Amino acid sequence: MDKPRKSLFEELNSVSYDRDNKRLVEQKGEHIITGAINLIEFINREFDDETANDLTKRLVNSIRSQDPRKFKRGIKSVKAKT
DSSP, rough: OOOOOOHHHHHHHHHHOOOOOOHHHHHHHHHHHHHHHHHHHHHHHOOOOHHHHHHHHHHEEEEEEEHHHHHHHHHHHHHOOO
């Protein structure tokens, strides 16, 4: 008698995923920090020093205060200048 076969979907669902919250926080933190660093480097490369400093400060402050509108206002002011 043949063994019952599992579908690919059943096999994938049976794989145990790493559900360790500490590892999840570590991975997400690394990705977010890397993304923020890349954004700051992009800002410094694409804008003049004054604008880049302002946008970088706004980015850090909006993360600190958990208010993305602060950064968005900075972008709006840059768009208005151009």
